[in-house]
Amino acid sequence: MKFFIDTADVAEIRELAATGLVDGITTNPSLVAKTGRDFLEVVAEICDIVPGPVSAEVTATDHETMLTEGRKLAAIASNVAVKVPLTPDGLKTCKVLSDAGTEVNVTLCFSAAQALLAAKAGATYISPFVGRLDDIGIDGLELISEIVEIYDAYASIDTQVLVASVRGPLHVIEAAKMGAHVATIPPGVLKAMFNHPLTDKGLNAFLADWAKTGQSIL
Numbered sequence: 004m005k006f007f008i009d010t011a012d013v014a015e016i017r018e019l020a021a022t023g024l025v026d027g028i029t030t031n032p033s034l035v036a037k038t039g040r041d042f043l044e045v046v047a048e049i050c051d052i053v054p055g056p057v058s059a060e061v062t063a064t065d066h067e068t069m070l071t072e073g074r075k076l077a078a079i080a081s082n083v084a085v086k087v088p089l090t091p092d093g094l095k096t097c098k099v100l101s102d103a104g105t106e107v108n109v110t111l112c113f114s115a116a117q118a119l120l121a122a123k124a125g126a127t128y129i130s131p132f133v134g135r136l137d138d139i140g141i142d143g144l145e146l147i148s149e150i151v152e153i154y155d156a157y158a159s160i161d162t163q164v165l166v167a168s169v170r171g172p173l174h175v176i177e178a179a180k181m182g183a184h185v186a187t188i189p190p191g192v193l194k195a196m197f198n199h200p201l202t203d204k205g206l207n208a209f210l211a212d213w214a215k216t217g218q219s220i221l
Contacts, residue, residue: 007029007186010028013049024193028056032060055082057082064088069087085107087110089117110167113131134169147178164182164185166185
């Protein structure tokens with residue numbers, strides 16, 4: 004499974020990219036707005052830090068304007084993936100951009116039917132929102148399972164399932180077990196994946212035993 008980080012915080016991206024665990028970045032207008040910076044400048048800077056796909060979202064809702072915005076975003080860097088909403092105009096835009104060789108991330112997916120439409124429109128990534136479904140009492144991970152099953156049934160579908168709205172490590176692990184290609188993870192969730200009390204306990208014991216020897220590797 005590939006790990007994308009769901010943030011527009013450049014300092015945080017630099018820190019996490021240094022771990023070697025980051026395969027890409029997803030942003031959206033809300034995340035960029037939190038930075039208080041120019042949208043295009045932030046996207047360009049992130050693209051310089053992370054060689055993998057960087058999702059940058061259009062803000063228009065009609066096809067013609069979405070297409071114009073998408074082309075402008077794609078021109079920022081070769082690793083920009085244009086993010087469009089799962090609407091008729093969004094999928095129309097997806098088709099044009101993907102046919103031109105631009106990676107497209109279709110976002111705000113909440114059903115398997117929508118995911119099938121996005122794949123037929125040529126989406127590089129489909130972003131089902133598991134956490135938001137959980138919030139309204141629907142099993143978000145069940146949607147991941149359905150989409151993976153459908154995509155796996157057709158060799159002609161190469162759209163990658165990008166698990167979004169991740170709320171904790173369990174979402175990542177369960178989605179990975181189902182065969183999802185990507186999870187876009189908030190920085191806090193990625194950091195939480197490092198943690199286990201037995202790791203801390205074991206390390207403390209090793210260090211205590213080492214200290215008793217009075218030795219130094221350096």
